[in-house]
Each structure stands twice: as structure tokens, then as C-alpha cells.
Amino acid sequence: MELMSLITSYPVYSIIVLSAIVTLISTLVTKWLTNQDHLRSLKERQKQIQKDLKKCKPGDKIFEELQSEMLQITMTMMKSSFKPLLITFIPFLILLGWIRKTYDPLLSGWLWYYIGASLVSSLIYRKIFKMA
Secondary structure, eight states, X not given: OOHHHHHHHSHHHHHHHHHHHHHHXXXXXXXXXXXXXXXXXXXXXXXXXXXXXXXXXXXXXXXXXXXXXXXXXXXXXXXXXXXXXXXXXXXXXXXXXXXXXXXXXXXXXXXXXXXXXXXXXXXXXXXXXXXX
């Protein structure tokens, strides 16, 4: 069967599969372009800071130092995700235009199927690839 006839015959299943494939590619690009060990250690430090912040009172010097460190860690994590975003953003926009043009006449609410499938598959892929 031709790809377009599969899409028109099974729009819900095809949008879910397409979303899972796009999410897999995006997840792999992120894994390859980020230092996962470093991100894991930053997340662990964030958890420890959150525990320490619960013990402190707002206004304490240590509270402000911990908040500052938390902000630095958050900024570092955001910077590390910027490169994969740059690489995947333009192709994703082009693909999203094609998906919209293809699925609008076939399936109302296609975007919700796409987003739902993407979220679920992203969680699964991140577990499989042991990503931070």
C-alpha cells in the first residue's frame, strides 16, 4: 500500500506512528548532542538544593546562595538543550506544515493526537536511552 493511502485510511494510527518517529529522532539528536552524565549530576544537585531550601528560611544568607546556585544550574541545563533545539527546529516546522496540510481534512483534533503520542513516546524513549 502506498504511504498516502495508508495515511488516509488510518489517520489516527498514522499520526501516532509519525509522532513517535519524529520524537525518536528528536530524542536521539538530544542524546548525541548533550553530555548526559553532566546533566544527570546537575539534576542530582538540583534535588539536593531543593531539600536544603526546605530547611532554610527565606531571607537567610544560605537560602539566597542556594537559590543563586539553583539558577546557575537551570541556566546551564537550558544552554545544553539549545544546540539540539537549533538542529531540529527548522525541519520540525517544515514537517509540521506538511502534517497540518495532510491531516486537517482527515482528522479534526489531529494536533492533540500528535502531542499526546509525542509526550508518551518521549517518556518511553528517555527511559530506554537512560537520558537525564
